[in-house]
Amino acid sequence: MEILHLLADEAAQVGVSLVGALNPTILGLIFGGSLLGMLVGAIPGLTATMALALLINLSYGMPLENAVAFLLAVYVGAVSGGLNAAIMINIPGTPSAAATCLDGFPLAKQGKGGLAIGTGLIASFVGTLFSILVMIFLSPLIYKIALRFGHWELFLLALFGIMICGTLSAGKDPLKGWIVGFLGFAAAMVGMEQIFAYPRLTFGFLQLKGGLPLIPALIGVFGVSEFLAVLQEEVAYKIEGKVGKVIPPMKEFVPLIPSAIRSGIIGVIIGAIPGAGEDIGSWLSYDVGKRRSKKGHLFGTGSYEGLVCSEVANNAVIGGAMIPLLTLAVPGSPPSAMFLAAVWLHGVRPGPMLNFENPGFLPLVAAMLILGSIAMLIWGLSLAKPMVAVLKIKREILLPIVIPLTVIGAYAGGVRLFDVYLMLAFGVLGYVLRQMDYPLAPLVLGLILGPLADTSFRRALQQSRGAIMPLLERPIGLILLACVAWLIWTGIRGTRRYYAEKAVIDAAEDAAAEAAEQN
Amino acid sequence: MTGRVHKGSGADYISAVCLIVFGAAFSAAALKMRVFNNSLLVSPGLFPLILGGVFILLGFLLLRSAAKRGGKDQALHVLGKENLTAFFSSPKVRKGTVLLLLVVAYVAAVAYIPFLWATAGYLIVTFLYLKAMKLHWSILLAFAAAWVITAAFRDLFRIPMP
Numbered sequence: 001m002e003i004l005h006l007l008a009d010e011a012a013q014v015g016v017s018l019v020g021a022l023n024p025t026i027l028g029l030i031f032g033g034s035l036l037g038m039l040v041g042a043i044p045g046l047t048a049t050m051a052l053a054l055l056i057n058l059s060y061g062m063p064l065e066n067a068v069a070f071l072l073a074v075y076v077g078a079v080s081g082g083l084n085a086a087i088m089i090n091i092p093g094t095p096s097a098a099a100t101c102l103d104g105f106p107l108a109k110q111g112k113g114g115l116a117i118g119t120g121l122i123a124s125f126v127g128t129l130f131s132i133l134v135m136i137f138l139s140p141l142i143y144k145i146a147l148r149f150g151h152w153e154l155f156l157l158a159l160f161g162i163m164i165c166g167t168l169s170a171g172k173d174p175l176k177g178w179i180v181g182f183l184g185f186a187a188a189m190v191g192m193e194q195i196f197a198y199p200r201l202t203f204g205f206l207q208l209k210g211g212l213p214l215i216p217a218l219i220g221v222f223g224v225s226e227f228l229a230v231l232q233e234e235v236a237y238k239i240e241g242k243v244g245k246v247i248p249p250m251k252e253f254v255p256l257i258p259s260a261i262r263s264g265i266i267g268v269i270i271g272a273i274p275g276a277g278e279d280i281g282s283w284l285s286y287d288v289g290k291r292r293s294k295k296g297h298l299f300g301t302g303s304y305e306g307l308v309c310s311e312v313a314n315n316a317v318i319g320g321a322m323i324p325l326l327t328l329a330v331p332g333s334p335p336s337a338m339f340l341a342a343v344w345l346h347g348v349r350p351g352p353m354l355n356f357e358n359p360g361f362l363p364l365v366a367a368m369l370i371l372g373s374i375a376m377l378i379w380g381l382s383l384a385k386p387m388v389a390v391l392k393i394k395r396e397i398l399l400p401i402v403i404p405l406t407v408i409g410a411y412a413g414g415v416r417l418f419d420v421y422l423m424l425a426f427g428v429l430g431y432v433l434r435q436m437d438y439p440l441a442p443l444v445l446g447l448i449l450g451p452l453a454d455t456s457f458r459r460a461l462q463q464s465r466g467a468i469m470p471l472l473e474r475p476i477g478l479i480l481l482a483c484v485a486w487l488i489w490t491g492i493r494g495t496r497r498y499y500a501e502k503a504v505i506d507a508a509e510d511a512a513a514e515a516a517e518q519n
Numbered sequence: 520m521t522g523r524v525h526k527g528s529g530a531d532y533i534s535a536v537c538l539i540v541f542g543a544a545f546s547a548a549a550l551k552m553r554v555f556n557n558s559l560l561v562s563p564g565l566f567p568l569i570l571g572g573v574f575i576l577l578g579f580l581l582l583r584s585a586a587k588r589g590g591k592d593q594a595l596h597v598l599g600k601e602n603l604t605a606f607f608s609s610p611k612v613r614k615g616t617v618l619l620l621l622v623v624a625y626v627a628a629v630a631y632i633p634f635l636w637a638t639a640g641y642l643i644v645t646f647l648y649l650k651a652m653k654l655h656w657s658i659l660l661a662f663a664a665a666w667v668i669t670a671a672f673r674d675l676f677r678i679p680m681p
Binding site: 057058060061175176178179182185186189193195196198200201224227228229231232233394396397400401403404405407408411412415417420421424427428431436437453454457458459461462466492495496499502503506 | 527528530534538545548552553555558560561562563564565566567570573574577580581584587588589611612614615618619622623625626629630634638641642645646649650651652660664665668672676677678679680681
């Protein structure tokens with residue numbers, strides 16, 4: 001009964017936030033943010049995280065409500081905007097739309113590009129709304145569990161966060177994901193620690209005493225490195241066919257409802273896993289959809305069901321990613337990490353205490369996400385043709401303009417040039433890591449969770465007077481510890497298997513090359 | 520050793536060595552940190568010390584798997600003069616390096632000259648290097664973009680500019 005009462009109360013608060021948001025300023029910011037997000041998302045190579053990195057600076061001077069409205073509209077818009085390029089030119093606008101290419105592009109080749117865009121946008125809208133509903137109903141329950149977390153559990157949560165993020169984002173080589181996650185932890189050790197205010201690893205730089213600023217680091221890792229990585233590749237593409245009719249007939253959707261619900265659930269679950277992100281959600285949903293569907297054999301040939309699986313899931317990740325972010329301060333995806341950094345700047349501290357310190361924040365986020373997804377649908381359906389026309393502009397013209405925006409973004413937070421230099425350093429680090437096939441999401445998560453892991457670990461040891469056994473008797477901690485141990489076990493096995501396969505392939509390549517030389 | 524370069528094992532070998540060295544340096548720095556109340560449990564260096572150990576462990580794991588795949592030979596092969604020259608003269612690496620240098624020059628310039636001029640200069644040079652459009656269009660678009668960015672952020676949104 002208590003839980004039902006809690007949920008009803010939460011839903012009522014979302015309604016109040018929705019009504020409160022219906023003023024010209026907030027609506028203008030939502031529609032403006034959504035359009036900007038969709039534009040950035042439509043440009044191949046630029047991600048939703050990049051969209052937030054470029055536009056976060058606009059939110060610095062805004063009141064909290066406006067900043068949340070603007071940033072969430074950008075987020076939803078950018079994740080959805082990636083489908084235009086995926087469908088019309090077979091290159092995903094954002095990585096989250098990569099699975100959309102598989103059925104979207106064949107549909108465009110059949111002259112149904114517009115219908116594919118329309119279906120994808122409606123699927124994105126449904127996915128976002130579904131995830132918001134889950135977020136509204138699940139978050140209060142997780143708050144209740146999170147309040148039982150002590151220092152030991154918080155440390156294990158941070159450790160579990162980077163381990164699972166490293167495992168999922170590094171694909172077949174989790175070791176690299178873990179390395180990058182711990183590098184993020186290491187970077188977070190810079191500056192004054194939180195127990196004795198003792199300055200660590202500052203190398204005499206006064207500017208580093210406050211720690212590495214999060215926003216310049218995020219902008220560097222996702223903005224500058226992405227700019228360099230995207231522009232150094234020569235990618236030729238052409239727009240396939242005409243856009244044509246955009247709004248699909250409603251009767252087409254009825255058979256797709258079971259797939260949409262399944263994809264929504266997958267998206268939310270993947271979103272709730274720390275750092276996993278939209279691209280993993282969409283690929284997993286597409287894969288499951290292909291195996292479960294009666295028409296699975298049509299996937300990849302221009303199936304609306306395949307398109308829906310990908311687009312519902314990548315947008316459902318948004319609400320899913322907000323669940324750990326709001327309840328535990330652990331971002332579920334890289335763009336949500338950017339959002340977390342922005343709300344920190346506005347004095348809001350997501351986590352178990354958020355419901356007491358800022359009781360209206362969760363309903364506010366839900367309301368703004370709903371309005372953001374409505375704006376995305378309206379823009380997407382009405383501007384499908386101009387959005388495709390944007391793809392005709394050369395990347396060589398659009399992308400250099402990104403760099404001045406990153407400089408402003410890094411500078412404006414702390415008003416010091418040192419942050420711009422730091423952004424550049426992180427940009428170079430991100431670029432090198434990309435070139436060596438290291439994932440970047442664990443780095444960011446490590447940077448965010450590092451202080452929590454450090455402080456919680458030492459406080460937990462202090463409470464138990466250095467004894468480990470009392471810590472191992474705590475049930476939540478034990479579950480988390482078992483999860484970490486399982487991740488390590490499966491990760492090492494997976495890495496070994498991957499390298500063994502790679503060694504066989506390398507040996508076969510060598511043998512083939514030698515045979516060719518002898519001939 | 521066939522002299523062929525396999526993507527990954529050489530790079531993994533080198534990064535594993537770097538990681539071990541980094542881990543050792545991190546641990547050494549942690550050991551130099553102050554110990555408060557004669558207790559290592561709450562000392563600021565405890566967590567960095569553990570992290571240093573984790574880096575060394577992960578470095579050895581990576582080194583072992585890279586070595587099994589002939590990583591040492593690959594690393595020596597890749598770091599050879601011939602391969603390094605080929606690597607740095609490849610169009611992709613050259614383009615990435617030039618773009619990076621342009622960004623570095625722009626960031627340095629922002630500290631000394633007005634944002635609008637630095638931005639316009641950076642955009643003109645980058646457009647020309649990328650052969651995005653002809654000179655006169657590059658100049659026109661660069662100044663237009665620099666002006667719009669400056670006006671929008673400084674005057675409209677009141678964002679502090681470098």
